[in-house]
Amino acid sequence: MAVPASASSSSSAAVQPDAPDAAHEPARARRWRLSRSRKLTAGLLIVGFFALLATVGAAFASGATTIGDDVLLAPSAGHWLGTTDTGQDVFKLLLLGSRGSLLIGVVAASAAVAVSTVIGVVGGYLGGAADEFLSLLTNVVLVLPGLPLVIMITDYVGNRSLLVIALVIAFTTWAAPARVLRSQVLSLRSRDYVAAAKVSGERTWRIMAFEILPNLIPIIASQFVFGLVLAILTDAGLAFLGLGNLDGRTWGSMLYFAQNGQALQLGAWWWFVPPGACIALVGTGLSLINFGLDELLNPRLRTWKGARS
Amino acid sequence: MTTLDVTGLVKEFNVGNAVRRDVLRAVDDVSFGLPPGRTVALVGASGSGKSTVARILARLETATSGTVTLDGAPAARRGAGLRAYRRQVQMVFQDPFSSLNPRHTVGYHLARPLRIHGHTRRGPEEEKAVHALLRRVSLTPVERVAAARPHELSGGQRQRVAIARALAPRPSVLLADEPVSMLDVSIRLEILHLIDRLKREDDLAVLYITHDLATARHFASEILVMNKGSIVERGPADDVILRPAHPYTRALADAAPDPLRPRTRTR
Amino acid sequence: MKPVLRIDGISVAYEAERATRAVRDVSLTVHRGEVLGLAGESGCGKSTLAYAMTRLLRPPGRITGGSVTHYAPDGATTDVLGLGGEELRRFRWERISMVFQGAMNALNPLLTVERQLTDTLHAHDAGGGRKERHARAAELLDLVGIDRKRMRAYPHELSGGMRQRVVIAMALALNPDVVVMDEPTTALDVLVQREILGEIDRLRELFGFAVVFITHDLSLLLEISDRIGIMYAGRLVELAPADELRAAPRHPYTVGLMSSFPSLRGERRSLRGIPGSPPDLSLPESGCAFAPRCPWAAQPCARGVPPLVSGAACVLHDPAIRPLGPPAELLAGTFPVPSVEGAR
Numbered sequence: 001m002a003v004p005a006s007a008s009s010s011s012s013a014a015v016q017p018d019a020p021d022a023a024h025e026p027a028r029a030r031r032w033r034l035s036r037s038r039k040l041t042a043g044l045l046i047v048g049f050f051a052l053l054a055t056v057g058a059a060f061a062s063g064a065t066t067i068g069d070d071v072l073l074a075p076s077a078g079h080w081l082g083t084t085d086t087g088q089d090v091f092k093l094l095l096l097g098s099r100g101s102l103l104i105g106v107v108a109a110s111a112a113v114a115v116s117t118v119i120g121v122v123g124g125y126l127g128g129a130a131d132e133f134l135s136l137l138t139n140v141v142l143v144l145p146g147l148p149l150v151i152m153i154t155d156y157v158g159n160r161s162l163l164v165i166a167l168v169i170a171f172t173t174w175a176a177p178a179r180v181l182r183s184q185v186l187s188l189r190s191r192d193y194v195a196a197a198k199v200s201g202e203r204t205w206r207i208m209a210f211e212i213l214p215n216l217i218p219i220i221a222s223q224f225v226f227g228l229v230l231a232i233l234t235d236a237g238l239a240f241l242g243l244g245n246l247d248g249r250t251w252g253s254m255l256y257f258a259q260n261g262q263a264l265q266l267g268a269w270w271w272f273v274p275p276g277a278c279i280a281l282v283g284t285g286l287s288l289i290n291f292g293l294d295e296l297l298n299p300r301l302r303t304w305k306g307a308r309s
Numbered sequence: 310m311t312t313l314d315v316t317g318l319v320k321e322f323n324v325g326n327a328v329r330r331d332v333l334r335a336v337d338d339v340s341f342g343l344p345p346g347r348t349v350a351l352v353g354a355s356g357s358g359k360s361t362v363a364r365i366l367a368r369l370e371t372a373t374s375g376t377v378t379l380d381g382a383p384a385a386r387r388g389a390g391l392r393a394y395r396r397q398v399q400m401v402f403q404d405p406f407s408s409l410n411p412r413h414t415v416g417y418h419l420a421r422p423l424r425i426h427g428h429t430r431r432g433p434e435e436e437k438a439v440h441a442l443l444r445r446v447s448l449t450p451v452e453r454v455a456a457a458r459p460h461e462l463s464g465g466q467r468q469r470v471a472i473a474r475a476l477a478p479r480p481s482v483l484l485a486d487e488p489v490s491m492l493d494v495s496i497r498l499e500i501l502h503l504i505d506r507l508k509r510e511d512d513l514a515v516l517y518i519t520h521d522l523a524t525a526r527h528f529a530s531e532i533l534v535m536n537k538g539s540i541v542e543r544g545p546a547d548d549v550i551l552r553p554a555h556p557y558t559r560a561l562a563d564a565a566p567d568p569l570r571p572r573t574r575t576r
Numbered sequence: 577m578k579p580v581l582r583i584d585g586i587s588v589a590y591e592a593e594r595a596t597r598a599v600r601d602v603s604l605t606v607h608r609g610e611v612l613g614l615a616g617e618s619g620c621g622k623s624t625l626a627y628a629m630t631r632l633l634r635p636p637g638r639i640t641g642g643s644v645t646h647y648a649p650d651g652a653t654t655d656v657l658g659l660g661g662e663e664l665r666r667f668r669w670e671r672i673s674m675v676f677q678g679a680m681n682a683l684n685p686l687l688t689v690e691r692q693l694t695d696t697l698h699a700h701d702a703g704g705g706r707k708e709r710h711a712r713a714a715e716l717l718d719l720v721g722i723d724r725k726r727m728r729a730y731p732h733e734l735s736g737g738m739r740q741r742v743v744i745a746m747a748l749a750l751n752p753d754v755v756v757m758d759e760p761t762t763a764l765d766v767l768v769q770r771e772i773l774g775e776i777d778r779l780r781e782l783f784g785f786a787v788v789f790i791t792h793d794l795s796l797l798l799e800i801s802d803r804i805g806i807m808y809a810g811r812l813v814e815l816a817p818a819d820e821l822r823a824a825p826r827h828p829y830t831v832g833l834m835s836s837f838p839s840l841r842g843e844r845r846s847l848r849g850i851p852g853s854p855p856d857l858s859l860p861e862s863g864c865a866f867a868p869r870c871p872w873a874a875q876p877c878a879r880g881v882p883p884l885v886s887g888a889a890c891v892l893h894d895p896a897i898r899p900l901g902p903p904a905e906l907l908a909g910t911f912p913v914p915s916v917e918g919a920r
Contacts, residue, residue: 191407192402192404193407193410195402195408196471197410199395200395200399200421200477201395201425202421214412493854495832495850497849498836498847498849499848502848522840523838523839523840524838550841561766562841565766567795567799567840567841
């Protein structure tokens with residue numbers, strides 16, 4: 001499961017604009033500025049909405065898992081998104097699921113990014129035997145098939161709590177970002193400012209932490225966002241296979257139960273469409289953030305309307 | 310009496326592969342001395358090995374053989390000895406756009422060497438020292454410059470920061486690797502004059518590495534001409550330029566654009 | 577002198593968060609077979625001008641005014657900026673071609689030298705099939721002094737100087753009238769630079785194309801050009817035959833530039849270059865852009881942008897403003913610099 005990388009390249013020696021001078025900004029430049037914000041803004045709005053749902057909304061989800069008598073009801077005033085085959089309110093389950101899914105996403109992505117950063121930077125900067133060993137480790141983990149590995153580990157561990165699932169996902173997804181970071185570090189370590197730091201007498205660990213790492217932040221941020229998407233999707237996949245959290249705390253588990261309960265055959269679309277749509281929307285929102293950030297950081301990726309030389 | 314002495318310096322790079330062992334002698338038996346308060350120019354085309362010499366002297370590369378002695382003592386390769394060497398021998402890099410970390414302020418760039426070599430500790434004393442360095446290289450107003458990031462400065466200003474950073478440890482030797490070749494023409498002389506002034510004020514031993522014969526002549530007292538790893542000619546600046554003995558030096562001098570040379574084109 | 581390319585009032589702007597006017601109302605004429613040097617430092621607009629006149633400008637750059645006219649040998653004129661689609665494609669390499677800055681590194685590392693040349697010929701449908709193109713590619717390599725045997729070589733197998741010759745061969749492939757060269761020898765060492773310049777001169781004598789040679793190295797231009805144009809802050813501030821420029825530069829910036837090149841063999845003079853730095857091109861202009869750095873700046877300099885009159889865009893040469901003529905130092909070609917260094 002490779003995570004695509006977005007490397008930020010330094011801008012060319014073209015004329016660098018400084019502080020904005022609004023009075024002279026022609027209509028074209030203004031139009032571009034709006035479109036730049038659009039992707040990023042859209043992404044932030046979507047993800048922000050779901051984050052809000054996850055933090056605040058889940059408070060309204062009390063009694064989500066309460067089993068009731070009103071089974072498989074279509075959406076109505078009483079139940080905004082209908083009920084499941086055990087009488088649970090789908091809307092409340094959705095709110096609860098948002099917290100679970102996003103939590104897994106954040107924990108898994110954070111852990112993966114932390115591990116991949118340490119391994120990528122140390123291996124990439126030190127080179128030699130350390131790099132050989134860490135690269136070997138990375139490549140082995142990278143090559144291991146993700147899903148079967150996750151299945152095996154969850155089976156073995158037994159515990160299916162959100163935390164464990166998040167850590168397992170992190171374990172299977174740190175390798176690809178590590179490779180990306182390592183290659184970026186390889187390019188950074190030959191920069192003059194690293195040599196200058198050495199000549200100044202800076203210690204090795206400080207060079208890694210304070211000269212190289214700060215310049216990796218754009219890539220780390222983008223890897224983190226992709227990690228979020230991947231984690232949420234992986235969790236959904238796991239749950240769908242019945243290997244995820246069975247307390248019904250994530251969107252993925254909703255899909256599992258829906259499938260188990262024959263929702264598709266029974267035409268109970270309100271049960272599986274909302275969680276699926278939420279997963280898709282969050283994924284889209286996160287990707288938009290990534291693209292928006294990319295354009296922000298690399299002027300050459302910006303799309304222009306009506307180009308003519 | 311020289312501060313830095315180089316004897317029989319050799320640097321080989323392995324360029325072969327598993328099938329064929331091959332070495333490239335980038336530096337071939339180079340020897341020279343850097344006296345205090347004087348500028349020695351190392352002149353050569355790209356690929357002549359001059360930058361490799363600088364990197365070896367800056368301890369960024371290790372020589373294959375030969376010795377480097379500082380004040381008579383052999384230069385260390387690691388540990389406390391290396392740090393002591395670094396306090397004495399500093400370098401200004403060629404590219405002002407990549408020798409400063411875009412993520413750090415100017416103040417950070419100057420404070421680090423001050424702190425590493427024990428000249429200051431964090432606090433107002435350090436800030437004063439940073440400002441003093443900036444004033445020495447004529448970068449004012451000092452508070453604003455210290456808080457700026459590299460991309461906010463022009464090429465010339467960045468190079469002044471690089472020079473200030475090199476001065477922070479209070480070195481006795483300054484290695485200037487093509488310090489102005491990436492700067493606009495009209496500001497090059499100013500930067501070279503700055504280095505010259507600092508050399509006089511601090512009695513520095515300066516190694517000026519360049520491919521530009523004209524500035525080598527104007528700022529150095531001695532010129533060493535390098536070609537394909539070895540020094541082919543050396544001597545007082547004017548002698549080497551005006552009365553070159555070696556054919557390579559002669560070719561270099563003839564090929565350099567000279568505004569005073571009569572135009573050869575006929576129209 | 578017959579004109580081959582006429583640039584009239586060209587202005588170019590880069591539109592980013594705010595507009596930067598990189599080229600401002602530049603007019604000049606390139607004559608058939610001449611070497612026109614364009615000198616200036618970073619940000620003066622010379623490269624942008626080159627891209628504009630060859631229609632190679634890409635967004636966010638945009639030509640905001642002016643015209644470019646091409647004169648064929650038979651007298652037919654073409655409005656270069658008005659060309660579109662197929663006509664533009666034909667025009668671009670057949671009438672005017674370009675050697676870019678760092679061109680030697682712009683060769684496709686995956687294609688052999690031969691392929692790069694034949695691709696160029698093929699793209700312009702220079703007639704003939706594969707064999708003809710192959711033969712023409714070999715001819716071109718001969719022309720620039722590269723052994724035909726190196727045809728199958730990849731760029732990384734050639735030295736910097738040879739790669740630059742290949743790029744020049746590509747620029748000449750279709751026998752253009754004008755070749756624009758943007759810093760073609762800057763990355764080469766001085767010996768190779770001499771060779772390449774000699775090569776260019778020889779080819780020029782042979783084919784009669786004009787060369788627009790763009791570089792920051794004024795001392796080089798003084799040796800090789802017929803005429804030299806000096807650019808500053810997007811404008812052309814001086815335009816004169818090379819001999820005149822060397823003997824008697826008229827614009828203060830030109831004088832300053834000349835005092836940035838210490839002489840190799842002449843007497844040692846105390847030269848200090850020019851204090852200050854070029855202006856921010858995204859801000860509106862007020863008067864002469866060089867005034868803040870000019871040692872002879874006066875009130876009239878702030879009144880408006882001086883027009884390019886009798887070779888120099890400077891009010892100091894205007895008899896209405898200075899009836900007694902320009903300052904003595906300017907005439908003598910000395911650029912006085914205050915003793916305290918500026919922080920540039």
